[in-house]
Amino acid sequence: xxxxxxxxxxxxxxxxxxxxxxxxxxxxxxxxxxxxxxxxxxxxxxxxxxxxxxxxxxxxxxxxxxxxxxxxxxxxxxxxxxxxxxxxxxxxxxxxxxxxxxxxxxxxxxxxxxxxxxxxxx
Amino acid sequence: xxxxxxxxxxxxxxxxxxxxxxxxxxxxxxxxxxxxxxxxxxxxxxxxxxxxxxxxxxxxxxxxxxxxxxxxxxxxxxxxxxxxxxxxxxxxxxxxxxxxxxxxxxx
Numbered sequence: 001x002x003x004x005x006x007x008x009x010x011x012x013x014x015x016x017x018x019x020x021x022x023x024x025x026x027x028x029x030x031x032x033x034x035x036x037x038x039x040x041x042x043x044x045x046x047x048x049x050x051x052x053x054x055x056x057x058x059x060x061x062x063x064x065x066x067x068x069x070x071x072x073x074x075x076x077x078x079x080x081x082x083x084x085x086x087x088x089x090x091x092x093x094x095x096x097x098x099x100x101x102x103x104x105x106x107x108x109x110x111x112x113x114x115x116x117x118x119x120x121x122x
Numbered sequence: 123x124x125x126x127x128x129x130x131x132x133x134x135x136x137x138x139x140x141x142x143x144x145x146x147x148x149x150x151x152x153x154x155x156x157x158x159x160x161x162x163x164x165x166x167x168x169x170x171x172x173x174x175x176x177x178x179x180x181x182x183x184x185x186x187x188x189x190x191x192x193x194x195x196x197x198x199x200x201x202x203x204x205x206x207x208x209x210x211x212x213x214x215x216x217x218x219x220x221x222x223x224x225x226x227x228x229x
Contacts, residue, residue: 035218045158045166045209047218059216062123095165106154107213108171115165 002111009116022079022096030074033099038092126221134229145210
């Protein structure tokens, strides 16, 4: 079955950096678009980035553009999120999710990891 | 950017009640609207995609409808395991966004 496992979160000072990873298994990773979504404590879901299967298409939410970089290594079945210039408001649980696409359905996120917590505090 | 709103932000209901949550986009998004359920401490779970297609394994009491700017998620007979927060999400563009969520709790 599809499994997504995030790692790399932790406590970091404002202005610091982290690299989050998402290890995928149970499906052909290289066939699928992937996405990162975050959730601040007690708040709703915020989509932050998306990457196509071959890394040809990448998009970011305005709130993270220029500070976050999404990437993937299909040989390692892994998705990454490099997060720089961290701010207190970046404190959140970061989820990776698989994005399925259909011509008549567009994208939907059918499988999610359990998330990795990033805490930004001095 | 496309903005999503949901109403109500929270509701109290009893087991067996019919519950409807609405989601609105600030521009037409065709049918490219998905619904997720999230329970405390858990990752979100896909319920409905493309406005009305029920994800495999999701109970038939969940249904979705709508197109353009107005959408709804209906739970025909609320069960104890349905108490959760529900989010809509558009995929009309690849600048995806979620609604703020609707929390369904026990009356």
